[in-house]
Amino acid sequence: MAEITYIDAINRTLHEEMTRDETTFLIGEDTGIYGGVFKATRGLLEEFGPDRIVDSPISESLIAGMTVGAAMVGCRPLPEIQFADFISPAFDQIVQQVARYYWRTRGAFEMPITLRCPYGGGVGGGVFHSQSNEAWFMNTPGLVMVAPGSVRDAAGLLRSAIRSQDPVLYWEHKKLYRSLKDDLPDGDETLTPIGKAEVARTGSHVTAISFGYTYQLCLEAADQLAEDGIEVEVIDLKTLLPLDKSTVIESIAKTGKAVIVHEAPKVGGIGGEIAAILAEECFWELDAPITRVAGYNTSFPAARTMEEHYMPSTAQIAAALKTAVET
Amino acid sequence: MAEITYIDAINRTLHEEMTRDETTFLIGEDTGIYGGVFKATRGLLEEFGPDRIVDSPISESLIAGMTVGAAMVGCRPLPEIQFADFISPAFDQIVQQVARYYWRTRGAFEMPITLRCPYGGGVGGGVFHSQSNEAWFMNTPGLVMVAPGSVRDAAGLLRSAIRSQDPVLYWEHKKLYRSLKDDLPDGDETLTPIGKAEVARTGSHVTAISFGYTYQLCLEAADQLAEDGIEVEVIDLKTLLPLDKSTVIESIAKTGKAVIVHEAPKVGGIGGEIAAILAEECFWELDAPITRVAGYNTSFPAARTMEEHYMPSTAQIAAALKTAVET
Amino acid sequence: MAEEQETQFSFPAKYRLTGEMEGCTDERKLELFERLLKTREFDARMRKLFRQGRFEGTFYSQIGQEACDVVIAYQLDKQDFVGPSHRDLGASTGKGVPLKYLTAQVYNRVDSPDGGRYTACHYWHPEFWVMNPSTSIVMNWIAATGAAFGYKMLKKDNVAVAFCGDGATAHGDFHEACNFAGVHRLPIVYVVQNNLWAESLPVALTTALTDLNHRADAYGFPGVSIDGNDVVETWNTTREALMRARSGAGPTLIEMKTYRWHGHSDIDPADYRSDDEVAHWMERDPIPRYEQYLREHKVLNDDALVEVRMRIEAEIEEAVDFAENSPRPAPDAYQSHVYAEAYPGFEFGDRNPGGANG
Amino acid sequence: MAEEQETQFSFPAKYRLTGEMEGCTDERKLELFERLLKTREFDARMRKLFRQGRFEGTFYSQIGQEACDVVIAYQLDKQDFVGPSHRDLGASTGKGVPLKYLTAQVYNRVDSPDGGRYTACHYWHPEFWVMNPSTSIVMNWIAATGAAFGYKMLKKDNVAVAFCGDGATAHGDFHEACNFAGVHRLPIVYVVQNNLWAESLPVALTTALTDLNHRADAYGFPGVSIDGNDVVETWNTTREALMRARSGAGPTLIEMKTYRWHGHSDIDPADYRSDDEVAHWMERDPIPRYEQYLREHKVLNDDALVEVRMRIEAEIEEAVDFAENSPRPAPDAYQSHVYAEAYPGFEFGDRNPGGANG
């Protein structure tokens, strides 16, 4: 048992799952020779060779879309988009083809595709290396989205995604890559269930709902508030689509107050969907306005002063949780 | 003063605005020689010639993206996507370039671009000719979206969009093209303000919030319910981004109940954002769960039996409004 | 009868087919003819039924272009992958998909391969490895490229064939797919049917090229332009391209010059083009040209033709009956197969919880 | 001094420049040299400052490729449109953008044209019509094509120039832009800098082509491949292409063979390539080759060089001071210019209504 980082958990899981299933292949930009711009795919080319570890041309639409034909003839494709910011050229293939093909063929062809997508800010990258784009895909039935917020889930959700028969967008947060370390037993084959959120910390005063990097901030905020006697329940969504409504609703039944946190701009972010579910399905349990702590409604800025301002902070989350409790 | 259809209002406004401003040009598929697959651009090629009415190759990314350079050098571009379903290949250019360029250049270059986008189901077209894709763009600060639900606004919002210095996606509903007729005085130069919703019908029991085709259904539902003594307030959003929060909030302050209606799948649709605003900003005024009447969470089906089932109906909207009132 | 006469003598001598069809037995020549004619007759019948209002939506006629996809599809093994576009009836008929599935698709009935949920007129069949085409232009190009990659990676011997139109070659995905296939020498044959129009767009507004085979020059694999209405040339060219693909030598792009006789869809009056142009191309009708070739080569005679026509007529009749008797899908039948796995939070949706839902 | 000697004699004779630079006065030859050298020295200084931690983010060095964009940018009128990519320092320096704006951009300071909000190292200036490049590969290609369209439609005499790398040519937008420009004979020159690598991707995995000029074969306009480290050839080729564009004859695609000496960015050790390859290309350094050419043509001598170097040194010094003294942007300075118009419902957002917001 050794402590490993979030990114190493990804790397290790890729190794394991590609060893386990010979129909898997990985395609992306700089994923082979270079081992990935973040080194998430390090060592794979050496182990599995260029037939299965494909250094793609700069053709995101192809990277995402070719998986459909490959899946049809029996492969289990693992495409990677280098930065989430560059998923937009692949948007068409993902929402129109990858996500719908199983439905279109009335189940004739399953799409066991896992598309990895490094996202998020706080790494000094400016508008094209910092985006959190998950909301673009929320209106796409047929697509699954997961977003690990812990080392265990970095492995467990990736493993589940790869073994799933559905197309999964796997959102890995760049800021967690090396900042998050945890035990991950050797040979661990945990499958984090897709479609299930987790109450990561129990509390009775207010519920913080988040995922990925901001989920970690919520844990920090909960720690801070505990000192003032405020008990925050923290939910790690893990799966963004389809959302696990019941875990969230149950929590609100207990706390009556919800603060939703994400990094993408607030307007049109996935917090809207969560708030709408609560306002529709557990309205009577709510005893305070639903708050969203999210990115500002602008593009993501480059200079460090502005970047720091843009990112949601633990203090802001704590303040919002406190305000909710005091309402 | 003559009755004209929604599509003729679009056609007439294009004629007028292109006459008014010589820097405008229109680019799209089959928009010139053919006059548009719906005939929205009929007569423009004859009037303005092939330099300004461009029959584009099947290159949606180019159609949307070339407008940025054209706008920079002084044009006012009017791109058209033939069916909203085919806006996805242009998604990258729209959200990353068109919408952000003004911000990126800190205001050095305005983007007076109006991209027209025929959307919506009920015309027997199946999954690639029926989509309502507005939600894809809700998380994109810098972009404006309008969606006329009346003949007046088909003209008034288009005129405002064309004269605006911001990039506007103009969502025109295919089912309204010829089914909606109204007076539009000759020479009318009404500018429907962008960013303002309208209380189209006042009522005190419940608020129906919608736009486009389903806004018309809401009006019908309100008529039906009036017979039972239920007074429905109907809000025509008109602008989807940025949303006019205050008009909606004011209405809820009066009625306490909100039913949001759109055609796109419920999960991840723009109804989520509206519900979230209400649950955050006028929570204490609400006295019933916020309901969303929306498309089912699947792709849009082709066969007529299924298509009819898929589309929200007046009866369903009326039922949801009634349920809200009875809560 | 007049029709038969016409098919034998209506085209100018210069359009007479010559040369050998490499490696093609007489039997297969005849069977190929039957598939071509079946494609034509099926299409003509569907047009008629559409005008009679027997099915909804619209219809994309392929008449005039049959040779472009029937000839190559006919040569494929069942497991070979076909990525058709919106007009590629012949991709299915050429590969031998029974007509009843195609009529059921056109009618959007329960017995179509997708149960009526996917777009009418988008012919496909999973067991014949003809993929469900994407209405969205040239998406199939990417998918077929992915299938070719898959075959290569899995070390299967199969090849893929993708079809598109002249208009589709302007799309970014056309480029990304071809480029990738070139780099990886994938086992694929790309067929561009240049029918001079993309809806109302003349090919001169799609490209500055005269011959679309030059698209391939950008990808480092061979491109060739042929008369797509010449079955013999089409046979030989596609046969060679398929052999190239199967041998591991990589992709080929074939531009087939052809023409659609009717509008883009059957609600398009197609008044953007001249009668002369249409007449010129009708003279080059691939089917009578091939028929005469078969007659000259003593592969076909009047008796055989009658037999072929009867078989075709019977299959079409049966297929139309099949579709017309196939139920319309239940209103909510599309509410399945969104996901392959089960998720606790997923719901199709319920518009009127507690009340009667529609 | 050693450095000067090196610039004069370090490359093999076969890399010696010959021929005339058409229509270029001695004065302009010298000024062009100054811009090239300035680009080199600026870049080298930025690399040094990056390693010293004087600014954040990363740095994309262009060293080795200067001739590819300086030479063409230098020939443009101020109103001509330039669409650079992420490595095109020379597009700005070539066109005469003062260095202080470029250092301020690298440092992400208030005095950069975008006030530090846009990505460091993405050189641009609105008044010089060098567009804000898109990090997203080849987006600038589409924008520049749109600008060329705009010029043509508005009947302005200007032209557009777009730059991209070998890797970028695989992207769908590359295709859509070139194809459209071909159809409409737009006044544009496309420059592909083939530096053999796209990050770690060797060009053989980007394309099956050896010479990328063949990309143009797909679009019906001329493509040409040249030694992008040969200033004379680059001058003559780009000059002709610009004249073609200005005369209404349409686009040209120029592949310039070149090399980036350093990693993709300055955090890339670039160990995917061999030392030999790097050494081979350093020998072909465009600047000493051009320097020797100028000396041979008596346009440059030691004294003039000293003067040039002093001017460059001074401008760089001043520009670095300018950036270092330019304030960091206020934390919320990015909260402006989302929209040009006012909308009642738009808010930048407030994370802690009622409380202290950060």
Ligand SMILES: Cc1ncc(C[n+]2csc(CCOP(=O)(O)OP(=O)(O)O)c2C)c(N)n1
């Ligand atoms: C991405 C996309 N854009 C636009 C359309 C609308 N559309 C359908 S067919 C067609 C023309 C296709 O022309 P071509 O590729 O030449 O094929 P043909 O119809 O001539 O067989 C167009 C523009 C579409 N289906 N998909």
Ligand SMILES: Cc1ncc(C[n+]2csc(CCOP(=O)(O)OP(=O)(O)O)c2C)c(N)n1
């Ligand atoms: C759409 C998109 N995909 C991926 C990237 C990441 N990326 C940045 S530069 C680059 C390589 C570019 O190579 P090339 O075009 O040859 O230019 P060079 O860096 O060699 O100058 C890549 C993959 C990007 N910026 N945009």
Ligand SMILES: [Mg+2]
């Ligand atoms: Mg065509």
Ligand SMILES: [Mg+2]
């Ligand atoms: Mg390169």
